[in-house]
Amino acid sequence: MLDPATIAKLRPKLDPFYRTVEGVLIGQRKLVDGLLIGLLTDGHVLLEGVPGLAKTLAVRTVAGALDLKFSRVQFTPDLLPADVIGTQIYNPRTGEFTVKQGPVFANVVLADEINRAPAKVQSALLEAMAERQVTIGENTLRLPRPFFVLATQNPIEQEGTYPLPEAQVDRFMLKVVIDYPSRADELAVLDRMGGLGTTTDVPPALSAADLEELRRAADAVYVDAKVKGYMVDVIRATRKPAEYGLDLGGLIQLGASTRAAISLLRAAKAGAFLAGRGYVTPEDVKAAAPDVLRHRLVISFEAEAEDLRPEALVKQVLDKLPVP
Numbered sequence: 001m002l003d004p005a006t007i008a009k010l011r012p013k014l015d016p017f018y019r020t021v022e023g024v025l026i027g028q029r030k031l032v033d034g035l036l037i038g039l040l041t042d043g044h045v046l047l048e049g050v051p052g053l054a055k056t057l058a059v060r061t062v063a064g065a066l067d068l069k070f071s072r073v074q075f076t077p078d079l080l081p082a083d084v085i086g087t088q089i090y091n092p093r094t095g096e097f098t099v100k101q102g103p104v105f106a107n108v109v110l111a112d113e114i115n116r117a118p119a120k121v122q123s124a125l126l127e128a129m130a131e132r133q134v135t136i137g138e139n140t141l142r143l144p145r146p147f148f149v150l151a152t153q154n155p156i157e158q159e160g161t162y163p164l165p166e167a168q169v170d171r172f173m174l175k176v177v178i179d180y181p182s183r184a185d186e187l188a189v190l191d192r193m194g195g196l197g198t199t200t201d202v203p204p205a206l207s208a209a210d211l212e213e214l215r216r217a218a219d220a221v222y223v224d225a226k227v228k229g230y231m232v233d234v235i236r237a238t239r240k241p242a243e244y245g246l247d248l249g250g251l252i253q254l255g256a257s258t259r260a261a262i263s264l265l266r267a268a269k270a271g272a273f274l275a276g277r278g279y280v281t282p283e284d285v286k287a288a289a290p291d292v293l294r295h296r297l298v299i300s301f302e303a304e305a306e307d308l309r310p311e312a313l314v315k316q317v318l319d320k321l322p323v324p
Contacts, residue, residue, distance in 0.1 A: 002220050002278030010217045011276050013210055020065045020205040025058055026192065027185030033274060034176035034291055035062045035150065039211065040218040040273065041266040043173025044129055044149040046114075046295065053178045055152040057200060059110045062150070066211065067204040068107035069144065075117040077160070081124035085134040099136050104128050107144055107208075111151035115161045122168055125149060129171040146211070166298070173263045175295035177311075214273075221269040222279040226324035228265070231285055235261045237317045238297055246320050251306075251313060254298035264292045282323045290314050 014036070021032050031047070035058070038045035047055045063070040073084055086102035103109065104125070114122060128134050132143045151172070154161055169175075181189065233244065239255030241248040267288035272280045290311050297310040 002217060002222070002273075004278065006217065007273075007276055007278050010214060011273065013206070013214060014274070016205040017065050020202050021061050024061045024200050024202060025054065026188045027181045028054070028058060028178075031058055031176055031178055032062065033271075034174055035059070036274065037267050037270040037288075038150070038173055039066075039146075039148060040215050040270040041173065041263075042146065042148075042215065043263060043266065044151070044171060046169075046172040046175045047150070047152045047178060048155060048175060049152075049178030051154060053180070055178060056110070056112055058178075059108075059112075059150045059152065061200065061202055063108040063110065064202040065205045066108065067207045068146070068211075070108045070110070071103040071106035072110040072112060073103050074112050075114050075121065077117060079117045079121045081121055084121065084124045085128065086136050088137045088139075097137065099139050099141070101141070102134075104134060105141075105143060107146055107148065109147075109149050111149055113153060114151040115153040115164055118162055119165050122162075122164055126168055126171065129168070146208075146215075169295050170257055170259055172295060174267065174291040176291055177294070218270045218273040219266075221272050221277075223265065223269060224279070224324075227268075227280050227282060227285065230282055230321070230324050231261060231264050231268070233321055234285065234289060234317060235264065237321060238293065238313075241317070244317075244321060246317060248313060248316065249302070251300055251303040251308060252297055253300040256293050256296045260292060260296045264288055267292055286318050289318060 017036075018032065022029070025032065035045055037043070039062075047058065049055055060070075060072075073079075082102065084102050085104050086100050088097040089100050090097050111125065128143060128147070129149050132145065132147050134141055134143065153164070235256045235258075237244040237246060238252055241252065264285065268280045268284040271284045271288050272278070275284070293314045294310045297313060299308065299310055299313065303313070
C-alpha cells in the first residue's frame with residue numbers, strides 16, 4: 001500500500017498538468033481523468049462523441065502537456081495499413097529493402113476518427129496495441145516506450161463510419177463518451193475560443209520521468225482481496241447474470257472478457273491514486289466500470305429493440321451486486 005507521505009509527495013505532481021490542460025479544455029475533467037488513467041496504467045483510450053465536442057483537441061492538448069513524442073493519423077476510407085505502421089522501400093542501387101517507419105512509432109499516437117477507415121486499416125493497429133511492436137515484411141520492430149493509442153470516433157449511427165472489430169475494441173482499456181457541455185461551460189468556451197488567433201498550444205507540464213514515477217505509484221495502490229472479488233463478480237455477472245440474481249432476460253449476448261477484469265483493476269487503482277488514496281474502494285470500482293465495460297458488452301437484439309445501451313446494463317449490475 002502506498003503510504004500517505006508518498007501520496008502527498010507524488011499526487012501534487014499532476015496539478016501543473018491539470019492546470020495546463022484545463023487552460024484549453026473547459027468543463028472536461030472527466031475526460032481528462034479518463035485519458036490520464038490510460039496514461040498511468042499503460043492502457044489505450046477510445047473517445048466517442050458527435051463532431052464538434054473537442055475530441056481531437058482534447059488528445060492534442062493532453063499530448064502537448066506531456067514531454068513525449070506525438071504523432072497523428074487521420075483515418076479515412078482510402079487509408080492503407082502501410083500509412084499507419086510503415087512499409088519497405090526497395091533501393092535499386094543496393095538491391096535491398098529498407099524499412100520506412102510509419103507514424104505509429106511515437107509515444108502518443110492520435111488515431112483520429114478511427115472508425116472512418118475500413119477494418120483492415122483498423123486491424124493494422126492490433127499488433128501495436130497488444131504487443132507494442134509491429135511487423136513490416138520480415139522485420140519485427142519494437143515501439144518506443146511508453147506507447148499509447150488515443151483514438152477518437154463518431155457514433156456508429158453517423159454516416160460514413162465502420163464498426164470497429166471486436167478484437168480491436170477489446171484492446172482499448174477505456175471508452176470515454178463525451179457529452180455536450182453545460183450552459184456555463186459553453187459560455188466560457190465562447191469567451192476563451194471565440195476570437196481570431198486563439199492558440200491551443202500548451203507547454204509540457206509532465207516529463208517522461210515524472211510519468212513513469214506516477215505510473216509505478218498508481219500500480220502500487222493496494223487492493224483488498226474482497227474488493228478484487230467484487231471486481232470479478234462484476235465481470236462474471238455480465239456473462240451469467242442469472243447466477244447473481246439479475247433479471248437481464250438475455251439482454252447481453254456476450255459478456256466482458258478477462259482482459260476487462262484486468263482493465264477494471266488497473267483503472268480502479270489509478271482512480272484511487274488520482275483521488276489521493278493508496279487503496280481502492282468499491283466506489284472506485286463503480287466509477288471505473290462504465291468506461292471499462294461499455295465497449296466490451298455485446299448486447300442482444302432484444303436490448304437494442306428496447307433502446308437499452310450497455311451503460312444501462314452495467315448500471316443494473318452495479319446496483320444489484322452486494323458491495324463488500
